Amino acid sequence: MVLSPKTYTFLCGCFAALGSILFGYDLGVIAGVLPAPDFLRVMDLEDDPNGNWIGFISSSLLLGAFCGCIPASLAADMLSRRTAIFIGALWFILGGVLQTAAMNRGMMLAGRFIGGFAIGQLSFLAPLYQTEIAHPSNRGRLATLQQFFLGIGALIASFIVYALEVTQPGTVMQWRLPLGLQLFPCIPLASMIFLFPESPRWLMSVGREEDAIASLARLHAHGDIHDPFVVNEAAEIKAGVMYDKQAEQGWKKVLGDKSNLRRVFIGVMLQFSVQMTGVSCIQYYSPQIFAAIGFAKEKTFLFQSINSIIALIAQAICVFFCDRIGFRPLLIYCNLVSSATFAVGTALQAEFPADPNNPDATNTSASYAFVMMTWIFNFAFSLGIGPISWAVPPAIFTTGIRSKGTALSSMSAWIANFMIGQVSPKAFESIGWRYYVVFCILSFTNAIAMWALIPEVVGRDLESIDELLREEPWFIPRSAALRKKVKGTDVEDKIRNGEHPAPAAKLDGLEYDEKKEGTTTMVEHI
Structure with a gap:
């Protein structure tokens, strides 16, 4: 089974x-x-x-x-x-x-x-x-x-x-x-x-992108690295890691x-x-x-x-x-x-x-x-x-x-x-x-x-979650977004359909800072 x-x-x-x-x-x-x-x-x-x-x-x-x-x-x-x-x-x-x-x-x-x-x-x-x-x-x-x-x-x-x-x-x-x-x-x-499986987020953070995708596929798609959910989830994780590294x-x-x-x-x-x-x-x-x-x-x-x-x-x-x-x-x-x-x-x-x-x-x-x-x-x-x-x-x-x-x-x-x-x-x-x-x-x-x-x-x-904690107020009763419980299956459907862009994508095409990373590579779907 x-x-x-x-x-x-x-x-x-x-x-x-x-x-x-x-x-x-x-x-x-x-x-x-x-x-x-x-x-x-x-x-x-x-x-x-x-x-x-x-x-x-x-x-x-x-x-x-x-x-x-x-x-x-x-x-x-x-x-x-x-x-x-x-x-x-x-x-x-x-x-x-x-x-x-x-x-x-x-x-x-x-x-x-x-x-x-x-x-x-x-x-x-x-x-x-x-x-x-x-x-x-x-x-x-x-x-x-x-x-x-x-x-x-x-x-x-x-x-x-x-x-x-x-x-x-x-x-x-x-x-x-x-x-x-x-x-x-x-x-x-x-x-x-x-x-x-190793944590896919840790793998992505140390530059082992292919291993991260393989781990995600093993965890979330019976090993299928081309599954839409895995592809889009990997893109989101990579975007978050790039944003974090700046x-x-x-x-x-x-x-x-x-x-x-x-x-x-x-x-x-x-x-x-x-x-x-x-x-x-x-x-x-x-x-x-x-x-x-x-x-x-x-x-x-x-x-x-x-x-x-x-x-x-x-x-x-x-x-x-x-x-x-x-x-x-x-x-x-x-x-x-x-x-x-x-x-x-x-x-x-x-x-x-x-x-x-x-x-x-x-x-x-x-x-x-x-x-x-x-x-x-x-x-x-x-x-x-x-x-x-x-x-x-x-x-x-x-x-x-x-x-x-x-x-x-x-x-x-x-x-x-x-x-x-x-x-x-x-x-x-x-x-x-x-x-x-x-x-x-x-x-x-x-x-x-x-x-x-x-x-x-x-x-x-x-x-x-990272985006909300950066933008929303400390006093939670003042923030409808931080009080609200989100239905996780809806979030997963949006990721699977490519309708849930990574928060880091708000940064002008998600470019690396050349002084810090030495490249201007953009995050694209993997």
Whole structure:
């Protein structure tokens, strides 16, 4: 059976998203590894009253992720998108082996940092690659696979942690086995990534025009390089690349251009705002949070397993419907729901506080209602906030700076994640349930920021997004074009019929600047 081009491209996006499983798996598994008695014994953490070492072991992965972004962006531009993914997979294998075999804190910290270094690379390379290979009509679907596969990793981890808590309590298997299992997604990713098409936009940007057309044909036309859609799409990509090359190159181009600064601001703000919803606080410290309302650790892991199922359902809905709904509505309304759940959860904690010294006095109904709020929050987060935060940055940057801009956006997510991971234990210790008020307020302000600043990119080809962000105002309610959701299939029909000229064609015949390029060759249909 011959697959349709969109199905084939979707499957390519799924394979690239294997790297996303790693972060989701780590989020789910670390909550079970850190309190394991044998882990505490081997790491000499049984006498760590303030939890400083435990917190640093958890957050060292985030520091590694922060450090991995820029090197990955350089590799993606210099070596190719696929090669950068391959390198990230190798780094993770090394980090995973060190964690699984760790005999002391230093070895564990090194493994966590190196594993995080790889996660920082793969977490933005996957949506970058997916964005550049997608059709306009399903770009949202491919780019949001990042969060869906993250959810798969979290779901697998939650059930493994729960099963080992029940069957292997206190043994070495309780923590070494789940850490070792994280290596499995990396093996097929590293060994098979070069069997998949290279990004046609990267190929065009480095002058490999024939290879770019062949890659487009493989992705979008069963290999037919003469297909009208491929011919016209290649012309648009080439025009966009030529236009891009007339501007200043490198990091100066990213930070020295007003339009590009706008894109960096949008990406950084969006990725930073994700952590301000409190998602990492709940993921990392769920045992402590649920213990504070009267639940045993074993039941906490069961709640997290249910939470992972809820998240995966929401992520699947996002993947299959975001191209119809649009990114802006999902971001705005899901942040409002997030704010509401923390408001209710805070009220429940204030009105019905649990007494750890007298479990019988705990209001069980209020405790379960609080758990329900975390599930509703997780559904809203997984439906819109998490998936779209990874999908927007690659879409708003041009080919020449896409990897660099997306790397900067991702770095803001990791540093915010690290901050929340370090601050949360102290905050719970100092102010208890009042800490939830912070996330209630910030989720609400997130919704306002999304309404004011995030453009709608669903359905558009990447070259027209570039034009709009150069010409339209920052305040999105003032721009009908940036608020409007475009039907991607209509855009594809126009490209196929040659009715959708590249935005760069507005430049007098698309001539190169002779001083910069040494030629005045015009872009023509290929």
